[in-house]
Structures are given as C-alpha cells and as structure tokens.
Amino acid sequence: MSVYQRANGKWVYDFQLSGRRFCGTTDATSRRAAEREEGRLKAQAEQDLKAAKDLTEGPMTVGAAIARFWDEVGQHYGGTYGKTLDTALDWLLAELGPTTRLRDIGPSKVAEVIAKRRGMEVVTKTTRRKLTNATVNRTVTEPLRRILIRAADMWEQPGLKKIDWSEHLLPEPKERVRELRDHEEAKTFDRMRDDYRPAIAFALVSGFRLAEVANLRWADVDWTAQTIAVIGKGEKAATIPLTSEMRAILAGLRGHHDEFVFTYVCRRGEPGVRVKGRRYPITYEGLKSAWRRHGARAAGVKDFRFHDLRHTTATRLMRERGNIKIVSRVLRHEDIATTSKYAHVHDDDVREAMEAVSAARKPVRKATGTDEGQP
Structure with missing residues (x-):
C-alpha cells in the first residue's frame, strides 16, 4: 500500500496498475482507513482494466x-x-x-x-x-x-x-403511392397559410423531402447554372435542375431572408425572441405543424401526407415522360428498384391508353358489340 498524509492533513493514495498511475485524496482520517480506501479503489481499478481488456481483446461485447x-x-x-x-x-x-x-x-x-x-x-x-x-x-x-x-x-x-x-422481420403493409389530384391540390393550397404556401408548392414541383425544404438556403441555388444543391438522406449531396416553375416560386421570396429561402411571418411575438410581423426561417417542426394545421387534412383531402407531395412529383413525371430513370434522378434514389413503385397507373391512364389503341385501329367488330352470327 502507498498512502501518505499531506501537510494539510489529507490522506492520499498513489499506486500503479498495468503501467497506469492512480492517485487522489481520500476522506480517511487515519492511515489504516486510507489504506482500506486505497484497497477498495485498487480492486475497482483492476476490475475496470479487465473489463476494458475484454472489450478490446476478448469476444466482442x-x-x-x-x-x-x-x-x-x-x-x-x-x-x-x-x-x-x-x-x-x-x-x-x-x-x-x-x-x-x-x-x-x-x-x-x-x-x-x-x-x-x-x-x-x-x-x-x-x-x-x-x-x-x-x-x-x-x-x-x-x-x-x-x-x-x-x-x-x-x-x-x-x-x-x-x-x-x-x-424476425415483421410484416408491413405494402407502401402505397398516393397522388394529389388536381381538385385536391386546389383545395389544399386554398387552405394553406400564405407564408407557408411557397414551401409546399416547391415541395410539390421539386420532389424535396420536408427536411430538405426547410433547410434550403440561397447558397444552394445556382441561378446561372440553373441547378439546386440538396443534402439528402445520409448527408448525401446532389443537384437537381432548376425549372421555370421553381424559379418563379423562389423569385418571389428574394429579400425575405439573407440565408434561408423559406420563411414565415411571426403572428405572435415573444419578448427578446421574436417580433410580431417579422419573417423568420421555417423550421422542420414548424413546417410539420403548418401542414398538420392547414394542409391536406384540414382542407378535407383524406389520406394524404406531406411525403405524398414527393410521390405526386414522381407519379406526374412518370406519367408525362414514362422514363423511370428521370424519376430516379429527381428523387435521388441510388437503386432504381426503389423508384419502380412509381411506375403505376390509375384507371384514367388505362382508359386513355385503351381509347388511343381503339382510335388507331380499324374496328373488326360491329359497334353494336356482336359479330354477325355470334351470340
């Protein structure tokens, strides 16, 4: 044991284990009590060193x-x-x-x-x-x-x-792709707060996720190259083209804030924090709250989430171009199989395609629906 008393009367322990030094003061009032305290500390140190060795050299825990x-x-x-x-x-x-x-x-x-x-x-x-x-x-x-x-x-x-x-994987319902129909879109945007409406509109035309919309900065917008930089899932950087519709949305927001693109107007001031009537950057939670209070559900549109705006972007692109690689590029999917769920069609799409085929072919059956001599 190596304990000693300092000039101020405090008893100190000092020992070494596995090349490491352990020292400090105790609350002991006598040598014997200090030696007992040192023994306890030494036993604990030996146990800790063994546990640390097991973590690095023994079977992984x-x-x-x-x-x-x-x-x-x-x-x-x-x-x-x-x-x-x-x-x-x-x-x-x-x-x-x-x-x-x-x-x-x-x-x-x-x-x-x-x-x-x-x-x-x-x-x-x-x-x-x-x-x-x-x-x-x-x-x-x-x-x-x-x-x-x-x-x-x-x-x-x-x-x-x-x-x-x-x-061990539990069964999950097949993910559905929900598209915002034209009449639902009109109802949703009519109900949305004016200051949050540009963020929702941008999400719809860009395919950005909620966090990506809230975090968009003016430094990410390259007006010359006509691209927008975005940091997506897993902190992965990418760019997407800046379309004329996106430019129109963003142009109306210039001057609102030096750094962030999307802002809201403070409706309730808070002394020392926010001033009523002043604009502040939209936050992730703030955008979620605005969507919950004024979004699709509030407008009477059923079963439509914020993320379904992204689904809508993909579905409309797929319907317009029929090129799954374009959709994958916009959504920034690493695996095109992830994008394949958007390659679906609605009854209206099927009907339109069938009508086009019928119009292009010469009819081989009578318009009444039956061939001569057939029931």
Missing part, C-alpha cells in the same frame, strides 16, 4: 459493437434518421446489456427483444397506440441485423450464431 458501429456508420447519418438510429442503439444497448457477448445472441434473444419492443406504446396528448411493425423493424431488427452481420463480415468476429433475419 454489445457495448463495444454498438460503439464501433456508431463510429463507423451511425454518426455519418444526419437528420431524422440519424436521431432515430441513435435512440434505437441506446435502447438495444440497455436491453441486451453492454457486457453481453455478441456470440451469445441467437434467434431466441432476437425474438425476445423484438417482442418487448413490439409491446411498447406511443403516447401523445390525444392518443395511445402500439408501435407499428415498421417502427419495430426500423428500430430493433434492422440495426441489430446490421451490427451482427458487420461483426461477422468486417470485424472478423468468430462464433456468431446463425440467424435467419427473414423470420
């Missing part, structure tokens, strides 16, 4: 895997998805336990954490509901699958159990 996954993958995601992933990893860490070894996680444990997450609820001021299958897949099954596969394939961790992930 959940804590080490999640930390490494975040450093290599998770931290590079931005926006809502990045926050969702961060929260999901924290939940997995607490449920699985930071010292649990990856090789001890098998199908039974995976099923257990999925079942627990599935039983949780989302509680708001007005509603109480169970988490959807999509949320459980996105916040439990997918992150855990990616970590374990990465541990086996890239981190070369031996002895990991075989897991059939298709057995």
Whole structure:
C-alpha cells in the first residue's frame, strides 16, 4: 500500500496498475482507513482494466459493437434518421446489456427483444397506440441485423450464431403511392397559410423531402447554372435542375431572408425572441405543424401526407415522360428498384391508353358489340 498524509492533513493514495498511475485524496482520517480506501479503489481499478481488456481483446461485447458501429456508420447519418438510429442503439444497448457477448445472441434473444419492443406504446396528448411493425423493424431488427452481420463480415468476429433475419422481420403493409389530384391540390393550397404556401408548392414541383425544404438556403441555388444543391438522406449531396416553375416560386421570396429561402411571418411575438410581423426561417417542426394545421387534412383531402407531395412529383413525371430513370434522378434514389413503385397507373391512364389503341385501329367488330352470327 502507498498512502501518505499531506501537510494539510489529507490522506492520499498513489499506486500503479498495468503501467497506469492512480492517485487522489481520500476522506480517511487515519492511515489504516486510507489504506482500506486505497484497497477498495485498487480492486475497482483492476476490475475496470479487465473489463476494458475484454472489450478490446476478448469476444466482442454489445457495448463495444454498438460503439464501433456508431463510429463507423451511425454518426455519418444526419437528420431524422440519424436521431432515430441513435435512440434505437441506446435502447438495444440497455436491453441486451453492454457486457453481453455478441456470440451469445441467437434467434431466441432476437425474438425476445423484438417482442418487448413490439409491446411498447406511443403516447401523445390525444392518443395511445402500439408501435407499428415498421417502427419495430426500423428500430430493433434492422440495426441489430446490421451490427451482427458487420461483426461477422468486417470485424472478423468468430462464433456468431446463425440467424435467419427473414423470420424476425415483421410484416408491413405494402407502401402505397398516393397522388394529389388536381381538385385536391386546389383545395389544399386554398387552405394553406400564405407564408407557408411557397414551401409546399416547391415541395410539390421539386420532389424535396420536408427536411430538405426547410433547410434550403440561397447558397444552394445556382441561378446561372440553373441547378439546386440538396443534402439528402445520409448527408448525401446532389443537384437537381432548376425549372421555370421553381424559379418563379423562389423569385418571389428574394429579400425575405439573407440565408434561408423559406420563411414565415411571426403572428405572435415573444419578448427578446421574436417580433410580431417579422419573417423568420421555417423550421422542420414548424413546417410539420403548418401542414398538420392547414394542409391536406384540414382542407378535407383524406389520406394524404406531406411525403405524398414527393410521390405526386414522381407519379406526374412518370406519367408525362414514362422514363423511370428521370424519376430516379429527381428523387435521388441510388437503386432504381426503389423508384419502380412509381411506375403505376390509375384507371384514367388505362382508359386513355385503351381509347388511343381503339382510335388507331380499324374496328373488326360491329359497334353494336356482336359479330354477325355470334351470340
């Protein structure tokens, strides 16, 4: 033991373990008490050093895997998805336990954490509901699958159990593509607040996501090259052409703010924070609130979300040009298979195509609907 008393009467401990020095003051009033305190601290230090060694040299633990996954993958995601992933990893860490070894996680444990997450609820001021299958897949099954596969394939961790992930993914309803019809568009824009209307109009013609609209800055708009720069999912940078309709929307917003494109007029001032009647940049949450209060639902348009504006952009492009690569380029999809869901048609489209075929061909049957001699 190496304890000593300073001139001020405080007892100090000072020892070394594995080349590291541990020292500090104690609350002891005698040498014997100081030696007991040092013994306790030394035992704790030995335990901590062993745990740290196990993390780096022994079988990989959940804590080490999640930390490494975040450093290599998770931290590079931005926006809502990045926050969702961060929260999901924290939940997995607490449920699985930071010292649990990856090789001890098998199908039974995976099923257990999925079942627990599935039983949780989302509680708001007005509603109480169970988490959807999509949320459980996105916040439990997918992150855990990616970590374990990465541990086996890239981190070369031996002895990991075989897991059939298709057995653990919960069924999700097929994503529908909802298009805003012309009469619904008119109703929606009539109901929308004047200061938020340009942001909604821009989303409809550009295919931008809600966060991308709220974050658009004048520095992103290149009037000369006629392009707009956008940072999308996963902090991926891209550009899309600046159309005449987009230019018309943006031109009317010049001078409202030096940095941000879309702004709103403050209706209720807040001393020292906001001034009534002055314009301020639209925020992500602010745009969400405006859409909820004054958007499609408020206008009587059923089953139409903000993200469906993006769907509408894609569907209209597909109908106009029939070129899925153009749609994929505008939506900035890395995999064109993601865009294929927009290659659908409505009854009106089918009817128009059938009418065109009928008009182009010489009729081989009588207009009455039956051939001579046939029933």
